[in-house]
Amino acid sequence: MDEKWISKAVIKRLPRYYRYLGELLEDGVERISSGELSDRMKVTASQIRQDLNNFGGFGQQGYGYNVRHLYDEIGKILGLDRIHNMIIIGAGNLGQALANYTSFERSGFKTVALFDIDPAIKGKSIRGIEIHMTDELPEFIKANNVEIAALTLPKAEAVAMADVLVHNGVKAIWNFAHTDLNLKLPQDVVVENVHLAESLMRLSYNLTTRESDRKNK
Amino acid sequence: MDEKWISKAVIKRLPRYYRYLGELLEDGVERISSGELSDRMKVTASQIRQDLNNFGGFGQQGYGYNVRHLYDEIGKILGLDRIHNMIIIGAGNLGQALANYTSFERSGFKTVALFDIDPAIKGKSIRGIEIHMTDELPEFIKANNVEIAALTLPKAEAVAMADVLVHNGVKAIWNFAHTDLNLKLPQDVVVENVHLAESLMRLSYNLTTRESDRKNK
DNA sequence: TAGATTGTTAATCGATTAACAATC
C-alpha cells in the first residue's frame, strides 16, 4: 500500500483543525462548511478542502462536514485513536509541568514514569506518576512498551541520553533540549523539537520590527 | 525607511543560524563558508546565502563569513542587542520552569516577576524573581517597563488575562495556552504561540506514519 | 428541483535551488 506523501505544511495544520473541531463539538455544533471554518480559523476555505482531501473525502456536497466524524477521522490520522506510553526524562520544573498536563492523556499520551538522576526525589510521584532513577531506564522501557520519551535535560546531557533511549527501543523523542537531535540519531527515530529559546527570539524579532514600523508611519 | 518584507520562513530559520554560530564561536571557529555551514545544519548553501542577503551582505567573496560578526548581526536583527523585560503569568510548573531558564537572560530576556492568583505562594521567589499577586499587575507593568508577558495559564483564563496585559501596555505575549490569542487581540500585539499539545500530535503523526511505512517494506 | 458546498483541476504565487558573474 503506497501512501501518498503528505507535505509537512499540511501536517502542521492538522492539529489545529483538530482543536477547532473539538471546540465545535463542545459547543454542540453538528455540521460545518469549509467556509464557516475558514472564518473562524482565518485560513482559506480552499486550503481547508485541499488539506482534508489529502486523506479522503470527509465532506458531502451541499452539506459540509459532520463535525464529529471529521474530528474522529483527523484524530485517527494523527494517531490519537490509541494509547501511546510516554516517559519523561528530567523531573525538573519542565518535566513536572509536562507530567501535570492532563490534556495529553485525553489525547492518548499516557505518561507512565518520570526519570531523573537526583536520588533525593527517587520514589516521589506526580499525579501518581512515579519518579525513577535513570539507571532503571533500559529495564523499564522494555517492560512497559514505552514509545515516546520527552527529553527535558540540558543540551550537554541530552545527546547521550537520546542514544540510550533509542538503543533501548524508544521510537520517538519529544526534545526540549537546545540541539537538533534529529541530526544526531538514526533516520528512523522520530524527533519533534521544541526549541523555546528560538520561539522567544522570533517573538523578539516581531516585537523589534513592529516598533520600527510604527516609527515609520 | 521602507524596510523590505521578510518572509516568515526566513525568520523561522534565523534563530537556528544564531544557535549554530554561537556554537562555532564557543568552539573558537573564526570564519565559515555557506558550504561548511550547509553541511552542519543540513540546509542548502544557497538557502543560507539567500536568507542572509535579505538583511545585507555579511560575507566576503573568497573568504566566507566572519563568525563573530555574523553572530552579532543576526543577534541585532532578532533584537537580542538590548534587554527586554518579561513577566511570567502563572507560577505553576511551567511558569517556574521558564523562570529557571537562565539562557533566556543571556539572550536579553530578563524575567522581572512572576504572577499568580494563589495567595499561598505570594512573596516567594525563584532565582530571586518574586511571585506577585495578579491584582498588582497593572501597576507593576507600568512601573517596570514590561514588554513581554509569558502566559502559562489554562485556556479558560488566558484570553481575559491577555486583555488585561495588553490594556496595561504589554506589547508581546508568549502564549502557552491552547488557544490562538493572535486572533483575539489587536493586530499590533505580537503573539508567539507555543502549542505543546499540537507539537505532540505531530510527533504522533510521524510515529504512526513511520510505522506503517515499515510494514510496507 | 434549486441551492449549497464539496472535490478537484488549473492558475497563481512564493519559496527553494541552481548557476554564475563579481570580487575578495
Add this chain to the structure above:
DNA sequence: TAGATTGTTAATCGATTAACAATC
C-alpha cells in the same frame, strides 16, 4: 594571479488560491 566563495539572477519546485463541474 589563481582559487574560493559570495551576492544575485534565473530556473525550478511546491504550496496556496481560484474556479467550477459534480453532486448531495
